[in-house]
Amino acid sequence: MKFEAFKDSVRLSMEDICEEFLARNRDRIKVKKDRVAVKNLAKIFEATLRVSNEKGFASMSLRDLSREAGLSMGALYSYISSKDELLDMVQQQGRSLVFKILGEHIEEIPDPREKLKAGIQTHLYLSEVVQPWFYFSYMETKNLPRGVHRKAIEAELFTEKIFAGIIEEGIGKGLFRKVDPQMTSAALKAMLQDWYLKRWKHERRRLSVEQYAEFVIELMSAYLDAKEEKGG
Amino acid sequence: MKFEAFKDSVRLSMEDICEEFLARNRDRIKVKKDRVAVKNLAKIFEATLRVSNEKGFASMSLRDLSREAGLSMGALYSYISSKDELLDMVQQQGRSLVFKILGEHIEEIPDPREKLKAGIQTHLYLSEVVQPWFYFSYMETKNLPRGVHRKAIEAELFTEKIFAGIIEEGIGKGLFRKVDPQMTSAALKAMLQDWYLKRWKHERRRLSVEQYAEFVIELMSAYLDAKEEKGG
DNA sequence: GTCTATATCTGGATAGAC
């Protein structure tokens, strides 16, 4: 699949995402009119991601945020009840997005080789479309309070498990050689994450997400197809 | 090389590192007695890394730090002149450590294959010995002010260049197939970083740094040795 | 050299006018 086709197929605007978010959290938001709420939530999320990814969530004051979002402090507090809750809101929405899209794009594929390929592409393409969300989730995970941190860790392991499962299936069917599915999946995940964590680097090199996807697929294929014998 | 042997060979205690740091920054530190200064710097660095890696540098108050380091606020300010400077101090020391150790361990090796292997091992082993430093440097890079951020980016590209150079040499000598050295090196770096960024995961899986090093070397070898032909 | 005490400021959160 080409990136442009993917982009069209998911059609994710900030407002779409916020609309879904509002529906899921209608009780927590004081503002009653949906149109108004979605519009301002979009502003708040966008500003949170922009400012946080610049200076870190902890260093972003709510005054910064209210200025950048174009809302007063008072208005801001009609949408969030605390800064911590805002963090949770953004993370939660990012996670459910990944689960949904990744699931949709790979569940129906029977061939492990094709499934792995689709998984890699989907993960990279999605992280390209909503890069600020991915970057934010990764970077702000460590600072999470209480049980929210656990959720984030589960999310990390969730996608890893998906890839490990595909690899395991491929080994079972004799398509891949006998590697450690868990470690292989972990390494793959590291490469997928590198795409959105070091965007400045890849951008500077004029590397497209399609080129990167192809590279990762080739590297993984080389490892999964290699002969068992070892030289050296 | 075995990890234990590496560990002995570098013998890096927090105090050794601080001693070197003090020598390089003698003018910035008000306390005159070297013994006292080194001892307290070690406490400050150790506490900074511990608390920051727990809750993030921005969220660490200097009260937290002074308590954790066992120094009063006043004493603390005899060693640092501001919180920003502390950030710079820790990062700077981490960087110079990496350059030194990585350089020492690979410069004399002529065979690209062996050199790559040694580079991977050294990077992983070092990040294991001084994990808090690596983690801190990675996580707190984005929040840096001014030109300090540039230094951190250069450091990222520096090690990447080392590995790209080795791969390029290997290709030139006909030992590796014709891959993109820069992209390959970037992917390798992502895997090396994963080791210290997701320590919780690897620890939980009882994975040793030697096992991980072997895995990465094998994966890279598979890619670099693979046939050019591709199955569809 | 290190401590306690404190000046000063910043940021999260809220009350109440519009």
Place this chain on the structure above:
DNA sequence: GTCTATCCAGATATAGAC
């Protein structure tokens, strides 16, 4: 629904005693 004004906890940084 949104704004301004304000409260107050907690932060950085410093002064001056010991």
